[in-house]
Amino acid sequence: VCSRAMASKTPVGFIGLGNMGNPMAKNLVKHGYPVIAYDVFPEACKEFQDLGAQVTDSPADVAERADRIITMLPSSPNAIEVYTGANGILKKVKKGSLLIDSSTIDPTVSKELAKAVEKMGAVFMDAPVSGGVGAARAGNLTFMVGGVEQEFDAAKELLTCMGSNVIYCGEVGTGQAAKICNNMLLAISMIGTAETMNLGIRLGLDPKLLAKILNMSSGRCWSSDTYNPVPGVMEGVPSANNYQGGFGTTLMAKDLGLAQISATSTKTPIPLGSQAHQIYRMMCAKGYALKDFSAVFQFLREEETL
8 A cells, every 4th residue: 555655646647448448437536536538539538637637749748758568558559559650659758668458459569569679668558347337437457467477566566456357477478368358258258148148039938038048057158147238137238228338349359360360370269269250340331339248149130030
């Protein structure tokens, strides 16, 4: 507590205030850290100005004012631009700065960014998250961290303000590897849950009853007991809100694309992962891109009429 109180006097930069970054940055504010914020959409920063955070005009400006920066960005190209672009972090990064990227991106990109950061005398760690928007709000995220082990404690001090599990995975890129593997399994299990629930309903089973049975049987998984994709089965999940909020279908398709690239480069067979990738890509093409990925249930219901 004492070390955190001392550290809290030092500002923390936060770049990327979207669905996940917004509640993550708010939790830093709640823990007493002065936040210096940037987002490509100025309206995303307004709320943080009201909370007393400083808002800047570019990632470079954040790097000029803070020597600890967390980035939470949608994709590899976004991360490359924020770090190495014309107004990127590396234009004004201070020596000894700690840069933590919580985006989910290609592990090879994380390694390239780490090399570029190291040349500037700073430290880069990849720390993608699992848990979704609900866990981000509650501060219960799981962080999978890759980077120099000696820097892990410094990163953990910040990450524990936003998550309940902070796990060191190994060198830079291993955090991304763990996240990509997790999300591939999540996508497969969500499709399986949606198919199972749809079949059960077609066979005349009440969806709440079926979910109850699954969740006390060997088919139980996170997609069935915590994030059920069938409207009316659970409250407080996207399926209860027309699949709004949560983890977007387009982001799941992106993560499955990363899994596909990684599987190809390592010559690893992922037949179900590949099929899941195609399903989520089809969903994006058919108007589901901005809906939560659990909308695969709705997608299957529509496809069965074809």
